[in-house]
Amino acid sequence: MHLTRTEKAALVCGGSFWSTAAIERAGVPSIMITDGPHGLRKQSEGGDHLGLGESVPSTCFPPAAGIASSFNTSLLERVGRALGLEARAENVAVLLGPGVNIKRSPLCGRNFEYFSEDPHVSGELGAAWVRGIQSQGAGASLKHFAANNQETNRMTVSAEIDERTLREIYLPAFETIVKREQPWTVMCSYNRINGVYAAESRWLLTDLLREEWGFEGLVISDWGAVDDRAAALRAGMDLEMPGPQATSEAAILALDDDEALDASVARVIHLVERANPQGEDFDVDAHHALAREAAVESIVLLRNEGAVLPLDAEKTVGVIGEFARSPRFQGAGSSQVVPTRVDSALDALTARASVEFAPGYLLGTGDAEALAAEAVELARRVETVVLFAGLPEGYESEGFDRKDLFLPADQLDLIHRVAAVNARTVVVLTNGGVVSLEGWHDSVAGIVEGWLLGQAGGAAIADVLLGHANPSGRLAETIPVRVQDNPSYLGFPGDGDIVRYGEGVFVGYRYYESAEVPVRYPFGFGLSYTRFDYSDLEVAPDGSTLSVTVTNTGDRAGADVVQVYVAALEAPVRSPERELRAFRKVWLGPAQSITVTVELDSRAFSYWDVTTHGWESGGSYEVQIARNAHEVALRATVKRESSMPARPLSLDSSVNDWLGHPVTGPIFRRAAASISGGGDGLVEGGTSVLEMVGSMPMRRLTRFPDVPVTEKQLRVLARVANNRVVVKVVRLLKPTSDR
Numbered sequence: 232m233h234l235t236r237t238e239k240a241a242l243v244c245g246g247s248f249w250s251t252a253a254i255e256r257a258g259v260p261s262i263m264i265t266d267g268p269h270g271l272r273k274q275s276e277g278g279d280h281l282g283l284g285e286s287v288p289s290t291c292f293p294p295a296a297g298i299a300s301s302f303n304t305s306l307l308e309r310v311g312r313a314l315g316l317e318a319r320a321e322n323v324a325v326l327l328g329p330g331v332n333i334k335r336s337p338l339c340g341r342n343f344e345y346f347s348e349d350p351h352v353s354g355e356l357g358a359a360w361v362r363g364i365q366s367q368g369a370g371a372s373l374k375h376f377a378a379n380n381q382e383t384n385r386m387t388v389s390a391e392i393d394e395r396t397l398r399e400i401y402l403p404a405f406e407t408i409v410k411r412e413q414p415w416t417v418m419c420s421y422n423r424i425n426g427v428y429a430a431e432s433r434w435l436l437t438d439l440l441r442e443e444w445g446f447e448g449l450v451i452s453d454w455g456a457v458d459d460r461a462a463a464l465r466a467g468m469d470l471e472m473p474g475p476q477a478t479s480e481a482a483i484l485a486l487d488d489d490e491a492l493d494a495s496v497a498r499v500i501h502l503v504e505r506a507n508p509q510g511e512d513f514d515v516d517a518h519h520a521l522a523r524e525a526a527v528e529s530i531v532l533l534r535n536e537g538a539v540l541p542l543d544a545e546k547t548v549g550v551i552g553e554f555a556r557s558p559r560f561q562g563a564g565s566s567q568v569v570p571t572r573v574d575s576a577l578d579a580l581t582a583r584a585s586v587e588f589a590p591g592y593l594l595g596t597g598d599a600e601a602l603a604a605e606a607v608e609l610a611r612r613v614e615t616v617v618l619f620a621g622l623p624e625g626y627e628s629e630g631f632d633r634k635d636l637f638l639p640a641d642q643l644d645l646i647h648r649v650a651a652v653n654a655r656t657v658v659v660l661t662n663g664g665v666v667s668l669e670g671w672h673d674s675v676a677g678i679v680e681g682w683l684l685g686q687a688g689g690a691a692i693a694d695v696l697l698g699h700a701n702p703s704g705r706l707a708e709t710i711p712v713r714v715q716d717n718p719s720y721l722g723f724p725g726d727g728d729i730v731r732y733g734e735g736v737f738v739g740y741r742y743y744e745s746a747e748v749p750v751r752y753p754f755g756f757g758l759s760y761t762r763f764d765y766s767d768l769e770v771a772p773d774g775s776t777l778s779v780t781v782t783n784t785g786d787r788a789g790a791d792v793v794q795v796y797v798a799a800l801e802a803p804v805r806s807p808e809r810e811l812r813a814f815r816k817v818w819l820g821p822a823q824s825i826t827v828t829v830e831l832d833s834r835a836f837s838y839w840d841v842t843t844h845g846w847e848s849g850g851s852y853e854v855q856i857a858r859n860a861h862e863v864a865l866r867a868t869v870k871r872e873s874s875m876p877a878r879p880l881s882l883d884s885s886v887n888d889w890l891g892h893p894v895t896g897p898i899f900r901r902a903a904a905s906i907s908g909g910g911d912g913l914v915e916g917g918t919s920v921l922e923m924v925g926s927m928p929m930r931r932l933t934r935f936p937d938v939p940v941t942e943k944q945l946r947v948l949a950r951v952a953n954n955r956v957v958v959k960v961v962r963l964l965k966p967t968s969d970r
């Protein structure tokens with residue numbers, strides 16, 4: 232059907248806050264696109280992109296920060312499937328998620344909605360999420376592409392990122408998911424990257440996303456992310472949201488670029504055509520049960536002194552903290568859903584154990600001291616205390632960043648007072664972004680990182696506290712001692728509309744481990760009620776495959792996350808101490824063992840080379856099996872062929888290149904020895920002279936008066952060396968007088 236330019240302009244500008252435009256004459260219906268990512272936020276009327284208005288009840292699964300701790304891709308896929316079913320049941324064609332932006336700083340207000348500080352974890356978990364959603368005939372929207380790592384000035388800030396850092400840290404999760412799962416849509420971010428708005432970056436949205444990565448879907452804008460609609464269309468940004476946008480439509484009609492317009496129209500129509508009809512109602516109870524299972528696997532046991540956990544249900548437990556009664560289970564902003572139901576930890580514990588409760592602190596207004604005193608009295612009376620603490624609403628959200636990592640002062644005070652009267656105090660944390668454990672960590676016996684666990688989190692926490700489930704979560708983000716220790720600290724959130732990613736690839740554990748900065752708990756850390764050992768590591772000589780045996784050496788079943796890191800031992804660039812390249816979650820009964828086999832592709836050994844503008848590798852590496860980013864259990868050295876083409880020797884090659892070359896090296900060393908009377912320098916002086924001039928281009932060396940070699944001689948030598956023609960090299964290096 233022929234479409235008029237007016238109809239085409241309408242199609243690429245959104246039809247309403249949450250839908251594409253319908254073109255009745257041409258038989259093009261509108262479809263609904265809405266949030267995500269960890270629950271369906273469908274607003275029955277009106278629309279806002281900040282989670283302010285009402286929406287239909289849906290299952291609130293654990294937000295990304297929580298479920299990432301599961302390190303369980305099959306779980307993520309199952310949750311994705313459930314989300315896809317719920318979207319279809321509500322006739323929603325595309326669910327806006329997952330968010331896979333890297334947690335550059337623990338202060339980012341939206342970290343609750345992202346998976347990890349590590350690109351591999353983000354890519355693997357995000358891919359599973361997309362696979363699940365799309366397996367049910369709903370589309371995903373991979374977001375926010377790209378480098379949306381802060382909320383401060385998110386609509387205008389320019390993320391200044393060097394090429395290698397972009398490629399190795401901020402793009403890989405998107406690349407993995409696009410190449411492996413072909414999400415129906417990719418959402419471009421609000422921010423600029425090196426001065427260019429993502430929505431208007433042809434390099435990002437066409438050259439990289441489509442031509443290099445092979446993306447076949449549609450690019451949708453974040454809501455209100457388009458500044459110059461014509462520039463965005465030319466860049467490959469297909470669908471501006473929200474709609475309708477009269478100004479943008481006029482800009483498009485004024486644009487003389489039908490090729491770009493037709494391409495975007497075709498992608499909008501393809502999206503509409505692939506949308507499926509409304510699906511069946513979903514099983515609310517089954518999805519709630521899945522939310523509880525996901526929450527259990529999201530819980531990370533950080534500290535368990537004296538095996539204070541699991542609790543003895545026969546003895547009265549003192550439960551303190553309003554969060555036990557009024558759980559905070561999701562983050563604020565566009566991802567906020569209306570849950571189908573909410574479990575509180577207090578109800579769940581009371582149903583299965585003897586419990587006394589004291590709110591301990593206020594989430595609203597009231598007599599704070601009376602509450603605290605009552606809680607301390609309870610702590611005196613009972614054998615064990617479980618104190619629920621965390622970040623209240625308003626401490627973190629989409630739209631703004633945090634200023635520090637501390638818990639509220641009243642809760643910190645309460646922890647101190649309770650721990651002072653009861654040594655068997657367990658703190659259960661509720662937080663989307665990392666919180667500081669300093670000042671009270673050693674005063675308590677147990678610490679459980681509960682993140683934000685979704686609507687079933689209360690029951691899940693009770694499952695773990697009572698030992699009905701064995702905690703298996705691992706940190707997908709480092710818990711630093713101080714926020715100042717974080718490598719982005721001095722460069723976050725930047726100055727005005729410029730934020731420089733000066734830490735480069737050294738993000739999170741890549742920094743802490745490389746700079747040997749102590750942390751409170753490292754990336755990948757998590758305890759269990761049992762223990763796992765690793766043995767029999769076998770690695771192929773080139774590291775392409777490995778196997779390792781995991782054994783549950785404890786007396787109860789549990790799950791472990793085998794983490795495989797690679798350390799580059801001789802890369803030509805400064806590389807992180809180690810980088811996670813694979814992980815496998817395994818479930819084992821007491822005394823049971825399993826042999827895990829992992830394949831590592833060439834990318835696992837590669838860095839991004841800014842001279843070849845490609846992935847390069849070669850040399851020696853160490854493959855490491857680790858409990859976390861700091862604790863390596865087994866290791867093996869491997870070697871890989873260099874991917875770099877041998878660079879021919881030239882006058883621009885360095886002195887070191889010439890000395891290191893098999894043909895010219897011996898010649899120059901002999902010459903250096905004869906000239907400097909047995910030393911190793913080219914001019915008077917000892918061996919240190921060579922190190923001093925080692926990085927000098929050979930051409931420049933000939934400019935020095937006492938150096939007995941000419942450019943002409945060097946060109947002859949280079950030809951010999953590059954052609955590896957073995958000739959008897961006679962007197963090529965004449966004394967200065969003969970030049």
Ligand code: GLC
Nearest residue numbers: 266279280281327453454565
């Ligand atoms: C918001 C968010 C984005 C969300 C969209 C629609 O501003 O950045 O993640 O999907 O707008 O609510």
